[in-house]
Every structure is written in C-alpha cells, then in structure tokens.
Amino acid sequence: MEFELINFFRQRIPKYPCVRVGIGDDAAVIDLDIQQCVITTDVLMDGVDFISSQTSPEQIGRKALAVNLSDLAAMAASPKACVVGLVLPQKGGMELAKRLYEGLLPLARDFQIAVAGGDTNSWDGPLVISVTALGLPPPGGVLSRSGARPGDRIIVTGDFGGSILGKHLTFTPRVWEAIFLYRSYEVHAGIDVSDGLALDLWRVTQESGCGAVVHADSVPISEAACRIVKLEKGKQKPLDRALYDGEDFELILAVPPAEAERMLRDQPLSVKLTDIGEFVAEKGLWLEKGKKRTALPPKGYEHKFT
C-alpha cells in the first residue's frame, strides 16, 4: 500500500525546478540557487520502530538520528544540521526528552551534524520522534538510486539479518563509508537497507529500469540472523532473514565490474565489502543458487495501511 501511495505522490505532487532529487529516493536535494543542500526526514513511533518498555530513551534518541544519517549516507551526502520534533507522553515527558537527547547528541557529535532546532509537544499518547536532517551533496552531485546499469556488480557493506536482536539500535550509519567510496571509486547507484536487502535492492532496480541477480552463497549472513533462526526453532533459514529482515542500515551499491574488483581487492573500509551478484538488463529480481535461478520476492518491512 505504501508503494501505491508513493506513486500517488509522484503523480499528484508537481515537479519543482529547485528539487533536483525528490520523491522516490532516500532524501531530497534542494537547489538553493547557489548552494544545494540534502534534506531527509524520518518519524519513529513507540510500538513500531522501538518498544519503549524494552528500549532506553538514549537508544531511541540515537536511533531517531541514526536512521536519518543512514539516508544521508545513501546519497553520499555530508551531514550538516538536523531538527528534532518530539511528541512526548504527558507523564514523564520531561525526563524522557532529556534522555532522548543524551542518546542523540553523542551520535550528532560523531557525525558532525548540528542539532539546529526542533519542536516539542506533549499528548495523551505514546512517544513519537521525528528528525529531519540536512546534508551537503558531494562534489559532482549525489549518489542516487537510479544509476545502476546492466553488468554492474551488487556490492554491499557488512552483513544482513537479525537486526531486531540489537543492531537496529546500535548500528553505525555508513556515512563516511559512502562518502569515501563514492569519492574513490566509480559508483553508479546506492541505497541504504532500511526495509530489507531484497526490497531495497528491488527499489534500486525499479529506479534504474533494470533487474538484479543475487548469488545465494555470497550473501553475508550476520551472526544475529543465525541466532534468531535458532531462537525461533528453524522456521526460516538464516539466508531468508538476511534477505528479508529490515533495519540492517548497510549500503547496497551498483559498481562497474573493474571498479568492483578494485574495491574488493582494496577492502578500504573497516567494514567488509562483498559482491553479492549483478544487475541485469531483464527487469525482475532473482536468487541464483548453483546453476538454479528462482524469483526473489521483493519482501521486507512495509508499513501497512488501508
């Protein structure tokens, strides 16, 4: 349903000359006449993005900023400033707000992003926290979802699956990694994995007008993905968790073959880079295991509404 709504927005919302990148990507690029800035927003709600009875306010505040930084990373943008909108429960809201900031501010410092302002509200309901982040585009323009070409390799950072066991609260947004890779190698397209490897890879193929083949044996499966399969007594395979779980906040990049080879040889980051397959001309998403190729459903986390 979310996809339908995005399509509605695309059709309904006018094209503005100053929006260089708008709806359909991780963040928007606004041409500010002389200088551009990148803007992105994310709203997190108790019971959906975190469970306040099981999560410290510091972790919630950190996550609210981190997911926005991950969107800036997806554009290879440098963090610049953010604003924070809070909707606090009336009881205990003051202490909660302070602790949210205690979690948010250290991450802001690490990523050199200014907390420029915000809006503080209260109500008779659960916590909602909305962050909007501004970034500066890299020289030559942002990394977008739409530049993948048939033949490009699918390069990912880190490993996948089982984020719900903890990583979704502690992940490092791949901001410096994205900026470094985009500056140092030819990268055609990129996205951050917020809703799942398969679903977000599919989004790149949709925006780029191509397809993709994932090699099952190459997908880096996290230790948490294996652990969660054990905890759930094997209803799913670890690979399924890696493909379909949300909130890994790793990068998927489309890189031409020679550059991908150089990137993998260099392994220039502290996080591992892995080649998990290739973009292809035929539209669609496939999983290849040995010589067998099957359809890979673009499943992942989606907000459901009717």
Place this chain on the structure above:
Amino acid sequence: MEFELINFFRQRIPKYPCVRVGIGDDAAVIDLDIQQCVITTDVLMDGVDFISSQTSPEQIGRKALAVNLSDLAAMAASPKACVVGLVLPQKGGMELAKRLYEGLLPLARDFQIAVAGGDTNSWDGPLVISVTALGLPPPGGVLSRSGARPGDRIIVTGDFGGSILGKHLTFTPRVWEAIFLYRSYEVHAGIDVSDGLALDLWRVTQESGCGAVVHADSVPISEAACRIVKLEKGKQKPLDRALYDGEDFELILAVPPAEAERMLRDQPLSVKLTDIGEFVAEKGLWLEKGKKRTALPPKGYEHKFT
C-alpha cells in the same frame, strides 16, 4: 515545563559554528558555506492541534504546512521546500494521506514552497503529521526575536482571539507581509503568534532583554473573540481571549517609532497594522488601561508534561 526543557536544550546542546540562529527562535538558520537556508519543523497531533472527527483531512494537511510557513514568516524568510512525515492510522490511512495532501498542496503552490519528500508510516494510533520547511533568509539576514530595543513600538498584523472557532484552520501565514515589511521598513524583531499574544510578546522581550507595555484599548480584538465569550456566557472578556488565546498566527514586530508611524500611515498591506504599545527598558510585561498599569501574565498555550 516546556520553557524549562528549552533551557535544558540551550545548555546541553553545543554551539555549532554553522548554526547562525538556533534554539530559541522560530526557525534555525544554517550557514551552508556559500548560501544559508532557514529550516523549521512542527509536529501536529490528533486531539491536540486538530480533532480528526471534527476536521477534514484537507484542513489538517493545510494547517500542518501553514504553521511552518508562519514560522518562516517570523524570520522574514522566503519559503523554498518542505518535507512531510506522516504517521497514519492503519485503517483508512491511504485515503487520509491523499486528502491531507489535497489540503497541503494548494497552500504549497500559493506560497511557492516545494514539497520535496517525506516519510510515510502507519501505526495503531491517532494521526500525527510532521512538516519541516526550508526557507531562504532575506538579504542582510533574518528577522529574529532578539532585536527589540526600548522605545520600539509593538506593531501587530490582523486581530486576535477566538482562533479555535475556525481561523486556526484557515489562517493565511503572514509570509509575504513579513518579507515586504522587513524589506520596506526598519524592523528590529519579530515573532509569529502561535501560542498567544501575551506569551509570544513575552518571548520577544526575553530574547531581546527588555520589557513591554501593551495598551489595553489598542489591542485589535477579533469578532471570533467576542463570539466565543458570548458562547461561553461571559466567563472571560474578549480582551482576555485576544491576549491569551493561541493560534492567531499574526505577526508581532518591534519597530522604531518614526518607522512605525510611517508604517501605520502607509498601511501597505491588505491586513491592518496596529500599534499596541511599546518595548521598555524595564524587564517584564504590563497591560496599561487609561493611566493604570498592571502586570500582564505571559499566559498562552503551552504543552504540558511532567
């Protein structure tokens, strides 16, 4: 309690060189190396800022953007772009989201602000809508809350009180008015009245390090303020509603006397400009009626939490 929290943020949040105007004003000014932009955010919640059973989604969408435009007006900034974060109830969320945009987009067009992106979520809770707006500062820098000087006249646009009867959903943000006045006259400080004439005037005095005297007989009282007093069978006076009701979304400006005189003689806007008193050196807020001066409490709408 909100004031205490803002003080906490001021103390706790570092000073960033790139934030020219930060916490404590209506919007933040970010130095983007070459070009600045102005950014502001507001979160509106069902049951607090609107009552969804009594308000059309189009009106809600319009208001969510309008309150942000009013913040840009308070800085004399030109609207540029905005992003919209939605938290939709699962049932009926799709239709609701579309109708919110049907209300938001005509206002966006009128004020030449691009809807640059957003974030759409759903949950098992009431509607929340968060808008972040970017603007461009006027030549020479923004209008702020902090420039009022003793002797400046207190000039306001429009009239006050009883907004709850309808104006809070239909008001015109004073964007063009603010830009025009700031360009055409010497204006020392400004704010938009979101929480109440007395409270927002007090905020200007706090930021400017001065006091203010309001002339009771000069305050422009709206027809709605009189109507609401009648409806409530006279518990309050119309002047009280004008002073303490929230959501008028008019401007309060600090203007030196000669310029104020010129402004009032010109009456250059379609909305009336009124002189309601003066800024004074002594800190505090007073209401003057005839020759009697009494303390004017900085009351208005405040989010309550503990």
